[in-house]
Amino acid sequence: xxxxxxxxxxxxxxxxxxxxxxxxxxxxxxxxxxxxxxxxxxxxxxxxxxxxxxxxxxxxxxxxxxxxxxxxxxxxxxxxxxxxxxxxxxxxxxxxxxxxxxxxxxxxxxxxxxxxxxxxxxxxxxxxxxxxxxxxxxxxxxxxxxxxxxxxxxxxxxxxxxxxxxxxxxxxxxxxxxxxxxxxxxxxxxxxxxxxxxxxxxxxxxxxxxxxxxxxxxxxxxxxxxxxxxxxxxxxxxxxxxxxxxxxxxxxxxxxxxxxxxxxxxxxxxxxxxxxxxxxxxxxxxxxx
Numbered sequence: 002x003x004x005x006x007x008x009x010x011x012x013x014x015x016x017x018x019x020x021x022x023x024x025x026x027x028x029x030x031x032x033x034x035x036x037x038x039x040x041x042x043x044x045x046x047x048x049x050x051x052x053x054x055x056x057x058x059x060x061x062x063x064x065x066x067x068x069x070x071x072x073x074x075x076x077x078x079x080x081x082x083x084x085x086x087x088x089x090x091x092x093x094x095x096x097x098x099x100x101x102x103x104x105x106x107x108x109x110x111x112x113x114x115x116x117x118x119x120x121x122x123x124x125x126x127x128x129x130x131x132x133x134x135x136x137x138x139x140x141x142x143x144x145x146x147x148x149x150x151x152x153x154x155x156x157x158x159x160x161x162x163x164x165x166x167x168x169x170x171x172x173x174x175x176x177x178x179x180x181x182x183x184x185x186x187x188x189x190x191x192x193x194x195x196x197x198x199x200x201x202x203x204x205x206x207x208x209x210x211x212x213x214x215x216x217x218x219x220x221x222x223x224x225x226x227x228x229x230x231x232x233x234x235x236x237x238x239x240x241x242x243x244x245x246x247x248x249x250x251x252x253x254x255x256x257x258x259x260x261x262x263x264x265x266x267x268x269x270x271x272x273x274x275x276x277x278x279x280x281x282x283x284x285x286x287x288x289x290x
Contacts, residue, residue, distance in 0.1 A: 007209065008032075008088050011088070011205040011206065011208070011209060012205075014201070014204075014205040015198065015201035015202055015204075015205055016201075016202055016205030016206055017059050017061035017062055017087065017088075017202055017205075017206070018061060019032070019088060020032065020033060020034040020035070021033055021034070021035060022088065023109055023112055023113075025105060025108040025109060025112065026108055027104070027105060027108060029084055029089070029090040029092070029105055029108075030089060030090045031081050031082065031083075031084065031089045031090070031105060031106075031108075031109045032081070032082045032087050032088035032089045033060070033079060033080060033081040033082065033109060034060065034061065034068065034078070034079070034080040035077070035078075035079050035080075035113070036068065036072050036077070036078050037071070037072035037075075037076055037077045037078050038077050039075070039076060039077040044075070044288075044289055045074070045075035045076045045077065046076050046077070046117075046118065046119045046142075046143075046288055047076070047077045047079065047115050047117065047118040047119070048071055048076045048077065048078050048079070048118065048119045048121060048288070049079045049080075049081070049106075049110065049115070049118050049119070049120050049121065050063070050064045050067065050068070050078065050079070050080045050121045050122075050126075051081065051083065051106070051120060051121065051122040051123070051125075051126030051127075051129050051130055052064070052080075052081075052082070052083060052086065052087075052123060052124075052125070052126050053123040053124030053125050053126055053127075053148070053150075053270070054083075054086070054124060054125035054150075054214075054215065054218065055124075055167060055184065055188070055215075056167065056170075056171050056176070056181055056184055056203065056207045056210065056215070057181060057202070057203025057204055057205070057206040057207035057210070058086050058087070058203070058206070059082050059086055059087030059088070059203070059206050060080035060081055060082050060083075060086075060087055061080065061087070061202075062199065062202055062203055062206075063123055063126075063271075063273070063274075064080055064121075064273065066273065066274055066277035066281075067121075067273050067277065067280065067281055067284075068080060070281040070285065071281070071284070071285065074285045074288070074289075076119075076288065079110075079113065079115070079118075081106060081109055083102055083105075083106065083125070083126070083129065084097075084101060084102060084105045085097055085210070085211075085213075085214040086206070086210070086214070087206060088206075091209065091210060091211055091214060092213075093211045093213050094213065095213065095217070096213075096217045096218075096219045097213065097214055097215075097217055097218040097219065098219045098220075099128060099129065099132045099151070099219070099220050099221060100132075102125070102128075102129045102132070103129055103132040103133050103136055106129060106133060107133060107136070107137065107140075110140070115140075116140070117139075117140065117141075117142055118140060118141060118142070119141070119142065119143045119144070119145065119288060120133060120134070120141050120143075120144050120145070121144075121145040121146075121147075121284065122144075122145070122146050122147070122149065123146075123147045123148060123149075123270075123271070123273060124147070124148050124149070124150045124244060124245060124270065125150050125151075125218075125220065127146035127147065127148070127149030127150055127151065128149065128150040128151025128152075128220050128223065129151075130144055130146060130149075131144075131146075131149070131151055131152075131223050131226075131227075131230065132151070132223070134230055134232065135223070135226055135229060135230075138231075138232075141232060142232060142233075143232060143233050143234075143235075143287065143288065144230070144232055144233070144234045144235070145234070145235045145236075145237075145284055145287065146234070146235075146236050146237070146253070147236070147237040147238070147271075147272045147273055147280075148237070148238055148239065148242050148244065148245040148270045148271075148272065149236065149245060149249060149253065150220060150245055151220050151221070151222070151223045152222065152223055152224045152227065152249050152252055152253060153222060153224070153245070153246065153249055153252075154222045155220075155222070157246065158244075158245070161243055161244055161245070161246065162187070162243050163184070163187045163188065163243035163244040163270070164244055166183075166184060166187065167184050167187075167215070167244075168215055168216070170184070171212065171215045171216070172212050172215065172216040176207060176208075178200055178201075178204050181200055181203060181204050181207060182195060182200050185199065185200065185203065187243050187244075187269070187270075188243075188244065188269055188270045188271055189269045189270070189271050189274065189275055190239060190241040190267050190268050190269040190275060191267075191275060194271065194274055194275060224252055224256070227252070227253060227256035227257055228256050228257070230256075230257050231258075231259065232259065233259045233260075233261075233287070233290075234253070234257050234259060234260040234261070235260075235261050235262075235263070235283065235284065235287045236250055236253055236254070236260060236261070236262040236263070237262075237263050237264075237265070237272040237273075237280065237283075238250040238262065238263075238264050238265070238272070239264075239265050239267075239268030239269045239270060239271075239272055239275065240264060240265065240266050240267070240268065241266075241267060241268060241269045242268075242269050242270045243269060243270065244270045245270065247264060250262045250264055261287075263283060
């Protein structure tokens, strides 16, 4: 069965919609959505939305509530599936390091001739966004993060109940829609956000994911380098986040002089889903400021 057949089968089973696939110089392929145009007249930017990790994670599921409002506000919106996720390449037998995520994402942006952008990253995507800012500071002029990863030690993250349940189940447990629903309900404070359609969408991707993606993920603690981020930063955290502690918000604010942090009560790891309208309004205002 070809990769095209595999993707078509996943879409037929309720998976996220297929968009574009770009072969990179490294040989990997990244799948991505690309909509809208950056309107200079209205101050539009190229906005790149980078998803979090987790079973069945993909760019569309993370940002389906945010893509159209950003496009309608005059921005070009690019939503990749990070390597190992969605319909992008899923290599095995290697560590999923921050360098791998950063380099492949930069390869995609270079191939799309993106020379300046805003990065919006949730969880793992936040860590990748910080990594890109550090690797190529001239590329990114504003940064938005939600429940950002990569700013605590590995030991701190593995004390979080959501991380413990997700990794232990994915690597060594029985993978089924019921288990996946339980993980997704830990990501959101209100279980109403975990619909049957979302479970089906992510389970279709989960069946494609090798265990190396989560079992061999290696993201360093970037907190000693946060002071190098001199660009404007908008951060969001939910107090009920069971994956990336809300205390990380204070670490980011203390280290980055141009940061603004919004903290929500009764919200978990998915601010952009659980408070979509408010999130979109805040981000659009931040981009226009």
